[in-house]
Amino acid sequence: MPSYTKVFSQQTEFFTAEDPKVVFRRIVDLVNNSDSVCDFDAMDKSQCDESKLKLKFKMSGTTNTNTDWAIKLQVQFYFVDSNKICVKFFKKAGCVIAYYLQY
Numbered sequence: 001m002p003s004y005t006k007v008f009s010q011q012t013e014f015f016t017a018e019d020p021k022v023v024f025r026r027i028v029d030l031v032n033n034s035d036s037v038c039d040f041d042a043m044d045k046s047q048c049d050e051s052k053l054k055l056k057f058k059m060s061g062t063t064n065t066n067t068d069w070a071i072k073l074q075v076q077f078y079f080v081d082s083n084k085i086c087v088k089f090f091k092k093a094g095c096v097i098a099y100y101l102q103y
Contacts, residue, residue: 002076002078002079003078003079003080011100012088012089012090012091012099012100013086013087013088013089014086014087015080015084015085015087016084016085016087017083017084017085018085020053020077020085021053023077023085023087024053024055024077027055027075027087028055031055031057053076053077054074054075054076054077055074055075056072056073056075056092057072057073057075058070058071058072058073059071059073059098059102061098063098069094069095069098070094070095070098071091071093071094071095071098071099071102072091072092072093072094073089073090073091073092073099074089074090074092075087075089075090076088076090
């Protein structure tokens with residue numbers, strides 16, 4: 001897991017003291033078993049690397065004005081210190097407004 005370096009304040013990251021593998025598995029379970037308003041595309045094994053704690057997936061949905069949206073996300077874990085990790089969400093493609101609304 002890479003070390004965390006704060007470049008500037010971001011709203012698409014969070015910090016936790018929980019075991020990184022537990023957090024990773026919870027995010028994978030959320031993506032694979034979601035009953036939320038938006039749809040998560042099923043991940044294949046190449047998109048989910050537990051050894052590097054890195055995950056890529058797609059989300060899609062419809063706005064209240066019946067406009068379709070889709071975004072591709074990457075989740076990366078970073079080591080902060082011996083008691084804390086950082087989980088960052090990156091938008092790789094798609095609508096930035098939908099990205100910030102979903103985060």
